[in-house]
Amino acid sequence: MNKSYxxxxxxxxxxxxxITLDRPSVLNAINRPMVSEIVTVLEEFDKNENVRAIVLSGNGRAFAAGADIAEMADENAVDFELRNQFKDWDRIAMIKKPIIGAVQGFALGGGFELALCCDLLFAAEDAEFGFPEVNLGVMPGAGGTQRLTKLVGRTKAMEWLFTGKRISGxxxxxxxxxxxxxxxxxxxEETIKMAESIARQAPLSIRLIKESVLKAVDTPINEGMQFERKNFYLLFSSEDQKEGMKAFQEKRKPHFKGK
Known part of the structure; x- marks a missing residue:
């Protein structure tokens, strides 16, 4: 990619x-322009036929130690509403390709919310997660209460959100x-290995598996089963399905094209 950010x-x-977060002097604190840049590149990768998986990490000692407090300290509710503060965050959920996150050091507040947007998440042994917003008199606003609760359940999510307590790796x-x-x-190195392994799979299968799993999180099982079934049928109209099954019969590795 030629464009610099x-x-x-x-x-x-x-x-x-x-995509590597690159504000190491402030532990990659996330501000609005950074989110805009991340989303712009995610969408470019999503459209790029040569990219089959996306790796998200942070430079320096932390993944991202939270939102940029200086950017928000003097804001008010009307400012946020008129700006539609989290519209760029909503676009992350529309990315079809798998996002694999690598977290070292802190992933706090907005940094934790960004990590939770990843489809797979690898962490270093020194990683610490958490939502300290309650200590500032606020709360997560980019999906933290929702995604964490869906992952760990109501009672544990409440404990961590109420106390702002750090979560060890x-x-x-x-x-x-x-x-x-x-x-x-x-x-x-290990995150890239996993991303490369996923990238070798049939791209349309990966795309529809991701879509179906995300559907399962938010819908009753019967509705999810119907959605899964339609995606299963759809893959039988792909060249990759023909290639995958032919390669199996011929006892060779398949060559997937994403078509």
């Missing part, structure tokens, strides 16, 4: 798109917030 670094290597693994806990020096 102020708050993030981006690149495409092989079949992977990379080990706790995050135990409660299903992250997929794997990894030595810090191996975090990015």
């Amino acid at each position: 102020e708050y993030i670094e981006t690149s495409v290597k092989g079949q992977l798109g990379f 080990r706790e995050a693994l135990h409660f299903g917030i992250i997929n794997r806990l990894i030595a810090k020096e191996l975090l990015l």
